[in-house]
Amino acid sequence: MSDALQVATPERVAVELPIAGLGSRAMAYLVDLALLGAVGLVAYFVVTFFVPDPVNAALELSAFVRIAAAAALFFALWVYWTLLEVAWQGQTPGKRLVRIRVVKLDGSPVTVLSSAVRNLLRIVDFMPVCYPVGIITMLVDRKHRRLGDLLGGTVLVRDEQVDLARYDQVTTSTVAVDDLALAMNYLSRFDDFEPAAQLRVGQKLAARLGLPGTDDAKALRDAIRAKLETR
Amino acid sequence: MAEPLPAFVARRRPEWTQLEAMLARQKSKSLSLPELTKLDALYRGASADLAVAQAAYAGTDVQRFLNQLCATAYATIYKPRGAPMESLRTFYLQTFPRLVREVLGPIRLSAAILGFGALLGAMTVWLHPDGARFLVGPDLRSFIDRGELWTDSALNGRTPSGMATEIFLNNLKVMISAFALGVTAGLGTALVILGNGLFLGAVLGTCVQGGVGPNIFSFIAAHGPIELSLICIAGGAGLHLGRALIEPGEHSRAVALRGNAQVSVQLLLGAAPFMVAIGVVEGFVSPGPYFPWPLKLAVGLLSGFGFWRWLLK
Incomplete structure (x- = not known):
């Protein structure tokens, strides 16, 4: 977690948000692009189903309808990003799939204005083709922000999914961490101890671990080792 | 002083699961006032757990889990109140x-x-x-x-x-x-x-x-x-x-x-x-x-x- 956004919460705990890199961002973008393309394709076929020649038909519509339609189309692309990012707490379908989200620099959810800035600046990042400006900015910036993010005050962070299911199997009858450290220390230094010390420390340790005490140092050592290995 | 990690998880995990469920429900804004109070308490508990994890279990998946949980809860709880949506x-x-x-x-x-x-x-x-x-x-x-x-x-x-x-x-x-x-x-x-x-x-x-x-x-x-x-x-x-x-x-x-x-x-x-x-x-x-x-x-x-x-x- 070398690249992470440090957020100081009012609870006085530092939360670390791992920053999303170029790869996952490109992936999310491609997914969104495919989605928009698919919607456009379906829309085109639906329209041609009713209207044989959409281009000429569009030219015969009234001025108001056409300007409204043109404006709607023009904003649709921009609205797709901004509206979804605000409504889905910084995610678009692509970002959701790749599990990244847009947040503001303080870790709070992205606001309308910030999202508007970063998505309007998309055309500069895209210039002249395929985001060279955005990619160079991301490579230079330590937080992997493109120009739109720099101006909007936003960062893309990764959502981590950690499954704690593997702790289900663990029983609670385990050795306490401090005792574990003591016992391992004892086992590793066993051969260096004086025989008297081997017995004395071994007996104390056995008592802590709840093992029956004996007078045989070697037996104690084996019992302690067996106890550690049954964890 | 620190308890073993599995015991820590076993003791605290029910509350984390509860917090996760509440955060998911908060998205649909269906929480009542007593539940919100509970959410607040659970979040503070998880924050304290994160602090413990940072000190005693740094680098484990439990720390990463708590980190993610607290980040989500923080973003949900400290959401700026409708300020950008001025009329x-x-x-x-x-x-x-x-x-x-x-x-x-x-x-x-x-x-x-x-x-x-x-x-x-x-x-x-x-x-x-x-x-x-x-x-x-x-x-x-x-x-x-x-x-x-x-x-x-x-x-x-x-x-x-x-x-x-x-x-x-x-x-x-x-x-x-x-x-x-x-x-x-x-x-x-x-x-x-x-x-x-x-x-x-x-x-x-x-x-x-x-x-x-x-x-x-x-x-x-x-x-x-x-x-x-x-x-x-x-x-x-x-x-x-x-x-x-x-x-x-x-x-x-x-x-x-x-x-x-x-x-x-x-x-x-x-x-x-x-x-x-x-x-x-x-x-x-x-x-x-x-x-x-x-x-x-x-x-x-x-x-x-x-x-x-x-x-x-």
Whole structure:
């Protein structure tokens, strides 16, 4: 977690948000692009189903309808990003799939204005083709922000999914961490101890671990080792 | 002093699971007040657990899990209260005019660049007719040579507003690129505005030269004043953005850029609805001889006067 956004919460705990890199961002973008393309394709076929020649038909519509339609189309692309990012707490379908989200620099959810800035600046990042400006900015910036993010005050962070299911199997009858450290220390230094010390420390340790005490140092050592290995 | 990790997980995990479930339900806003109080307590508990994990179990998956849990809960609980969604009424009565007045310097500059470009375009047509061919395409020229205006013609397969839609879209593109190119320290904005002015001047010049001067002035009379104002405002927004790089003031350039971007984007978004409205005027009122030119001129002057009076009151 070398690249992470440090957020100081009012609870006085530092939360670390791992920053999303170029790869996952490109992936999310491609997914969104495919989605928009698919919607456009379906829309085109639906329209041609009713209207044989959409281009000429569009030219015969009234001025108001056409300007409204043109404006709607023009904003649709921009609205797709901004509206979804605000409504889905910084995610678009692509970002959701790749599990990244847009947040503001303080870790709070992205606001309308910030999202508007970063998505309007998309055309500069895209210039002249395929985001060279955005990619160079991301490579230079330590937080992997493109120009739109720099101006909007936003960062893309990764959502981590950690499954704690593997702790289900663990029983609670385990050795306490401090005792574990003591016992391992004892086992590793066993051969260096004086025989008297081997017995004395071994007996104390056995008592802590709840093992029956004996007078045989070697037996104690084996019992302690067996106890550690049954964890 | 620290208990073994599995015991820690076993003891605390029920509360984490509960918090996760509550956060999922909070998205649909279906939590009651006692539940919200509970959510708060659970979040604080998880925060304390995260602190413990950072101290005793650093680098484990439990720490990462708690980190993610607290990040999600933090974003949910400390969400800024609807501040950006200020009501439209306040925005247009107060915020937008205030922002325009704040950024009046760059807006004036962008108006000057537009005017300079138009002058240059008209002079080019006047003094170097050959050079003007680069500025005004053969499409427009063919109309003008026939002694009519493209907007008057219903014969070429386009309705009278066919061109108007294109002009409208072009203006929209000009506005957005004028804003966004502000990040090039305003140079890109200046170029876009200058180019737009150049085109405008060249078209007007060519029309006057071709003998359809009255027609073109009658065409732009109704929507021209506001449309040009909007382009100047968008240009001003871009230049304001660029000013953050040239003259960041007491902030670092990055911080100044971020602050100015918030102002500029509001200018652009605020101007967008006017652009649509003026597009309708351009489509209905402006083309052809359906409305007498004095009426168009009156509409244009009054709307322009009213627009700036509202902004600068």
